[in-house]
Amino acid sequence: MGFFDSAQDVFDKGVSAAKGVVSGVAIEQQAFMKGFVRLCADGWSQGWHERNGGNLTYRMTEAEVADCRAFFYENPSEWIPLGVHADNLRGAFFAVTGAGSYMRNVPLDTARNVGIVEISATGDACRVVWGLKDGGRPTSEFPSHFMIHSVRANATSGASRILYHAHPVNVVALTSVMPLDARTFTRALWKIMTECIIAFPKGVGVVPWMVPGGAEIAMATAELMKTYDAVIWAQHGLFCSGADFDSAFGLMHTIEKAADIYVKARLLNEGGDFANTISDDGLRAIARDLRLNINVSFLD
Numbered sequence: 001m002g003f004f005d006s007a008q009d010v011f012d013k014g015v016s017a018a019k020g021v022v023s024g025v026a027i028e029q030q031a032f033m034k035g036f037v038r039l040c041a042d043g044w045s046q047g048w049h050e051r052n053g054g055n056l057t058y059r060m061t062e063a064e065v066a067d068c069r070a071f072f073y074e075n076p077s078e079w080i081p082l083g084v085h086a087d088n089l090r091g092a093f094f095a096v097t098g099a100g101s102y103m104r105n106v107p108l109d110t111a112r113n114v115g116i117v118e119i120s121a122t123g124d125a126c127r128v129v130w131g132l133k134d135g136g137r138p139t140s141e142f143p144s145h146f147m148i149h150s151v152r153a154n155a156t157s158g159a160s161r162i163l164y165h166a167h168p169v170n171v172v173a174l175t176s177v178m179p180l181d182a183r184t185f186t187r188a189l190w191k192i193m194t195e196c197i198i199a200f201p202k203g204v205g206v207v208p209w210m211v212p213g214g215a216e217i218a219m220a221t222a223e224l225m226k227t228y229d230a231v232i233w234a235q236h237g238l239f240c241s242g243a244d245f246d247s248a249f250g251l252m253h254t255i256e257k258a259a260d261i262y263v264k265a266r267l268l269n270e271g272g273d274f275a276n277t278i279s280d281d282g283l284r285a286i287a288r289d290l291r292l293n294i295n296v297s298f299l300d
């Protein structure tokens with residue numbers, strides 16, 4: 001081999017080694033991760049994420065996984081059992097906030113507070129392939145997110161990719177004073193603000209108080225998410241699903257804003273019946289004119 005051959009050989013090896021490190025767009029710079037980080041920052045500015053409250057997960061597309069692979073750990077974490085199981089998510093990849101991570105820290109150090117996890121071929125465990133630096137784990141609510149992703153993916157023919165959990169003040173306050181059923185909550189919100197029936201035409205589900213982080217609350221929420229794309233957890237918070245970051249954030253924002261108006265109106269009225277709300281016929285008219293497929297069982 002002449003000098004130039006071996007020089008070329010060394011050069012090729014150097015380039016391919018370097019490629020493993022630098023080729024492609026860093027995960028933090030990819031569009032889906034920018035959307036993920038922005039939602040965390042926006043939720044924090046809304047006041048929905050005290051301490052490590054709330055969490056976010058995003059089911060990645062195959063193209064996004066391919067774009068990220070060069071940056072995945074050579075040695076992923078060990079498999080972490082989920083305690084629940086979903087066949088339709090076998091081999092999927094999720095971007096997730098970390099257990100104990102504060103939403104306000106996500107933009108400052110994304111690779112520490114956020115991770116990418118791979119679901120096992122058996123659909124009942126995950127391992128960290130990127131981020132969650134120094135041994136971080138996915139959010140304690142990942143079993144709930146995982147079960148709900150499974151149900152929402154089925155209910156929307158794969159369109160739903162995001163689950164967002166937050167602790168918005170007014171929604172949680174209402175769970176202390178209103179009967180904990182979907183019809184009562186949905187009607188209260190639909191009738192107080194016109195945009196509500198447009199933003200959540202199927203209504204909102206309600207789960208009574210339960211211990212967070214376990215399989216029981218995961219199953220109860222997943223069952224309701226077959227019908228609703230938002231579910232309230234009594235004395236805790238709200239879960240919203242969406243096809244993209246804007247729709248998941250927008251749903252959370254709309255429900256909390258309507259709850260805020262409801263609380264204010266109730267305070268102004270000292271708890272009595274409201275003088276004016278949108279009538280059931282008014283709600284029917286919105287559905288008719290905007291061609292909304294609403295949950296009619298919630299109308300009188």
Ligand code: 2HA
Pocket residue numbers: 052053054055100139140141165212213
């Ligand atoms: O991630 O919000 O429900 C912290 C929580 C648990």
Ligand code: ZN
Pocket residue numbers: 053054165166167212236237
């Ligand atoms: Zn919570």
